[in-house]
Amino acid sequence: MLKLYYHPMSFPSMGPLFTAEAAGRDYEKVMVDLQSGANKQPDYLAINPYGRVPAMVDGDYKLAESGAIMRYLARGRDLYPNDAKSQGQIDQWFDFAVHHVRSNVARVQYNRVIAPIIGAPVDENSIQLGLKYISDNLPHVENRLAESPFLCGDAMTLADLSLIAALEPENTARLDLSPYPNLTKWLKARRSETFYTNIHSHFGAELGM
């Protein structure tokens, strides 16, 4: 069976899990214990030589990188149909979410949450830059969701899943999404769907909480 390797605190891990659920794929979740360094052990490096999560194994086919796994799982389905112009629009919003939202959310999340946990220095300047770039970019998403129920038309695509994954640290990173009512409404609706609740219902137990 197709296996997806992940860690609940790795938000690039979330995209492949959401995609597997939304695409109705049969799969097995395998948590990689990053805290104990399981990702640097030979058996995991045989799956992903970079030693990162997420990773995927489908029979003898191995894949790393969140976006590559998401496209592999969704290709040819409604989430990512085989049509160059549809794929182009989905790719555009997918990459917008990764480069202009996720990368900046990651700065804030790292410095507000991860750095204090691991005892690394907190870079206040990086937090402020991240928040500035987020507020430069989310208005484009807000405008888009004011005119369209999903990022690319009337149904959910890989682009929406990419943005949902990018906003996973909303609470822990203390992001303020209140200036974006359409985005907030869209996010709340998506988080009530089974592709999302199926993944999140297990996280407390997986983190030993």
Place this chain on the structure above:
Amino acid sequence: MLKLYYHPMSFPSMGPLFTAEAAGRDYEKVMVDLQSGANKQPDYLAINPYGRVPAMVDGDYKLAESGAIMRYLARGRDLYPNDAKSQGQIDQWFDFAVHHVRSNVARVQYNRVIAPIIGAPVDENSIQLGLKYISDNLPHVENRLAESPFLCGDAMTLADLSLIAALEPENTARLDLSPYPNLTKWLKARRSETFYTNIHSHFGAELGM
């Protein structure tokens, strides 16, 4: 005719130009004068509402984001064949180049080249982090190119073009690629091909040099 909007100092602009050349597409290059703020004027915002380069117009179809444009130009060709497993491997190395090479090269390039030009503060810590992450990640590329002439097999794909674009600031950012002989050899060979020389032969004149 298909139009590609770019600026020679924007290295995310390079991927679409290389792809258009390598895919043998008929296209017109349109330089967007970022220094004068042409990217924030209404006629350009009608093409790309984010006000960034690169962007593409193909008839009445508009596209933004470097990776989305590259995939659109290459899809179904040898650079990015219509086969899920081939696309997966290409996507993996494409994303590796973007997330683990380009993003770190960008840190170094920004602080060593752009910040001094625009009079912004130089973040020495960001330079050191960028160099560290580059040297953490390029060994994976070096290992790959020791066993395979291209990142994904025996012929050039979108993955190679992504990595070539990511390494465009090699000289200006003063990157030391000497620890990576296979990468250096591969890069030199690719830079002698017409997809590359066709783009670079005009840059001096375009920059008014």
